[in-house]
């Protein structure tokens with residue numbers, strides 16, 4: 486029998502086991518405060534009176550607890566992840582540090598597989614659209630995921646612009662970043678900002694029109710799948726030096742580790758559900774919130 490493939494950063498089982506075995510907080514790439522001024526600027530640029538933050542792949546990062554202080558009420562922060570263990574840790578910690586019977590004083594902790602259109606469609610029926618999306622190394626993990634098997638036409642689509650389908654197929658395997666961009670487009674307001682901290686200088690190289698040969702774009706070619714570049718544009722890219730304590734102190738002359746902060750901006754192209762997507766599927770009940778919300782939030 487061939488050996489089993491090792492689990493990767495894109496696998497739910499990997500994260501569930503990691504967060505179950507290590508429930509203490511852990512921050513990837515940088516400590517949470519490094520991102521706060523950029524998140525604050527994104528919030529200030531929003532026209533919403535009480536901007537809504539979607540923190541994707543929150544894991545057990547301290548960032549959730551910093552975001553809590555940047556909004557008018559904690560309920561305006563939605564922490565999502567596909568690991569229930571991570572969400573339960575975060576929810577329990579908030580209950581302990583900030584006990585309150587007022588649901589507005591709690592952040593939301595919700596289970597969501599960002600690569601599942603079913604999850605995203607049902608999730609949206611329970612939430613507002615978001616003004617700011619915060620992503621600390623979650624796109625990095627998702628880039629390691631297997632290509633996603635999708636049904637065609639893809640249920641989340643641009644309202645008017647239909648990608649010309651040259652391939653007459655019902656299913657296809659698509660790069661996970663293409664799926665992520667289109668799924669998040671369905672959850673974001675026009676002009677919403679998506680802040681992505683990544684270790685990769687080429688995480689969004691496919692966004693450049695000159696780079697249409699990138700594997701992300703190649704994977705959707707000829708399919709009834711909206712080109713994600715219609716939904717998002719790169720507004721800014723900054724480099725950040727990883728703080729000293731995240732670099733090895735035993736290596737002499739090692740160059741500073743560079744990280745990349747991408748700011749993507751949602752265009753005004755509407756993301757809607759494809760007309761062929763069944764009504765029955767649209768009314769399927771979403772259960773993600775129930776698993777992790779405080780009792781008070783369920784009343």
Ligand SMILES: C[S@@+](CC[C@H](N)C(=O)[O-])C[C@H]1O[C@@H](n2cnc3c(N)ncnc32)[C@H](O)[C@@H]1O
Pocket residue numbers: 494495496500511512513514541542543544545546565566567568571597598599600620621622623625626627
């Ligand atoms: C590299 S960790 C970053 C965690 C946290 N943002 C931090 O900075 O410490 C990636 C996170 O993305 C989550 N994740 C990966 N793929 C996901 C998916 N398809 N849907 C939802 N969450 C996912 C993992 O569970 C994990 O919490």
